[in-house]
Amino acid sequence: MFIxxxxxxxxxCFSLTDSIESARDTLEAFGYSHIxxxxxxxxxxxxxxxxxxxxxxxxxxxxxxxxxxxxLEDNNIMDSIRLFYTFNANIIPVINKNxxxxxxxxxxxxxxxxxxxxxxxxxxxILTIETPARKYSMTEIANIVESNNSKFYGAFISHMSEDxxxxxxxxxxxxxxxFGGDGTIVNxxxxxxxxxxxxxxxxxxxxxxxxxxxxxxxxNELDSxxxxxxxxxxxxxxxxxxxxxxxxFPYALNDVTISRKETTSMITVDSYINNEFLNVFxxxxxxxxxxxxxxxxSLSCGGPIISPNNENFVITPIxxxxxxxxxxxxxxxxxxxxxxxxxxxxxxxxxxxxxxHIETDKEIIIKKADFQILLVQPNNxxxxxxxxxKLLWGKDKRN
Numbered sequence: 001m002f003i004x005x006x007x008x009x010x011x012x013c014f015s016l017t018d019s020i021e022s023a024r025d026t027l028e029a030f031g032y033s034h035i036x037x038x039x040x041x042x043x044x045x046x047x048x049x050x051x052x053x054x055x056x057x058x059x060x061x062x063x064x065x066x067x068x069x070x071x072l073e074d075n076n077i078m079d080s081i082r083l084f085y086t087f088n089a090n091i092i093p094v095i096n097k098n099x100x101x102x103x104x105x106x107x108x109x110x111x112x113x114x115x116x117x118x119x120x121x122x123x124x125x126i127l128t129i130e131t132p133a134r135k136y137s138m139t140e141i142a143n144i145v146e147s148n149n150s151k152f153y154g155a156f157i158s159h160m161s162e163d164x165x166x167x168x169x170x171x172x173x174x175x176x177x178x179f180g181g182d183g184t185i186v187n188x189x190x191x192x193x194x195x196x197x198x199x200x201x202x203x204x205x206x207x208x209x210x211x212x213x214x215x216x217x218x219x220n221e222l223d224s225x226x227x228x229x230x231x232x233x234x235x236x237x238x239x240x241x242x243x244x245x246x247x248x249f250p251y252a253l254n255d256v257t258i259s260r261k262e263t264t265s266m267i268t269v270d271s272y273i274n275n276e277f278l279n280v281f282x283x284x285x286x287x288x289x290x291x292x293x294x295x296x297x298s299l300s301c302g303g304p305i306i307s308p309n310n311e312n313f314v315i316t317p318i319x320x321x322x323x324x325x326x327x328x329x330x331x332x333x334x335x336x337x338x339x340x341x342x343x344x345x346x347x348x349x350x351x352x353x354x355x356x357h358i359e360t361d362k363e364i365i366i367k368k369a370d371f372q373i374l375l376v377q378p379n380n381x382x383x384x385x386x387x388x389x390k391l392l393w394g395k396d397k398r399n
Contacts, residue, residue: 002074046087070092090108091106182210196372236292
């Protein structure tokens with residue numbers, strides 16, 4: 001159910017220099033609600049159909065009507081439903097972490113796929129439960145339904161507050177199972193938040209540093225998992241503090257990345273540790289990763305691998321102008337502050353796979369969150385064995 005599985009590539013992404021007429025003709029041929037626009041080879045935004053009939057000229061004349069919305073290729077298709085609704089769209093652009101346009105997903109394709117699931121395809125009734133938070137668990141609610149000779153197909157949260165969860169699900173659950181790759185586990189942070197519910201990661205992806213169980217192992221060791229006869233690895237979480245993030249989930253399990261937006265020029269990132277000046281990073285950006293994230297984006301940019309029981313952050317520059325600027329390991333009890341200067345008014349800030357754009361005059365502070373993520377692992381699992389296998393150490397035939 002990942003977005004990358006549903007991408008279509010037959011709808012073009014226009015440039016601001018293209019004519020409104022050509023964009024209008026393309027939109028009429030496809031029957032979609034929006035066209036997509038790129039700028040400097042990066043995705044720029046979307047333009048609703050109605051604006052294409054207001055005037056002639058080039059799309060540059062309609063730049064002030066462009067809306068900024070897109071979805072990352074690693075997101076879940078459930079994330080797209082909010083965008084379809086919010087922007088009254090029947091098509092959503094898909095981008096990667098570097099904001100390159102990859103294609104699109106259509107409302108028809110997504111809902112056609114969802115209709116195959118029993119939650120939507122089976123006949124039955126929708127039961128809405130309004131319950132005080134933490135009074136009922138999913139197991140108890142499912143037992144109530146099934147003890148009355150009914151089948152339980154699924155649940156979703158329709159409203160949540162600190163006092164009441166109007167749903168079939170509250171957060172008092174013992175285990176949280178994920179089926180997918182490491183990205184699925186990383187995204188589970190947005191559901192579990194600070195509840196520290198242990199996560200059982202079943203790896204159906206490719207690499208899988210975090211998803212510790214294969215499908216076969218998950219079934220074979222299910223009794224041990226349910227009896228808590230397994231070990232739990234506690235992983236630190238990053239918190240980002242910024243006035244720009246009031247409505248944005250401010251936590252990341254892997255890493256927080258500052259990167260340039262809509263420019264090929266370098267950005268300048270001033271960095272401070274506990275208000276003491278550290279360095280000015282000239283380049284494409286900076287990554288701050290946890291030990292968990294040290295095998296992700298930071299590693300591909302030359303950062304070190306850190307075992308998960310260490311209490312550290314890694315500050316890794318992205319394509320630094322000065323080659324003597326190297327990754328730095330710091331204690332995770334510090335506060336790291338960044339100030340960004342750029343030729344454009346915004347820069348990109350990604351927290352794991354979620355992206356937000358921040359005004360360059362706004363500082364951000366990064367620190368360790370006051371909660372952790374708990375990963376369930378087999379008793380015989382070794383971190384060093386894992387990286388040896390996943391990174392193919394010792395597999396070089398020349399050895």
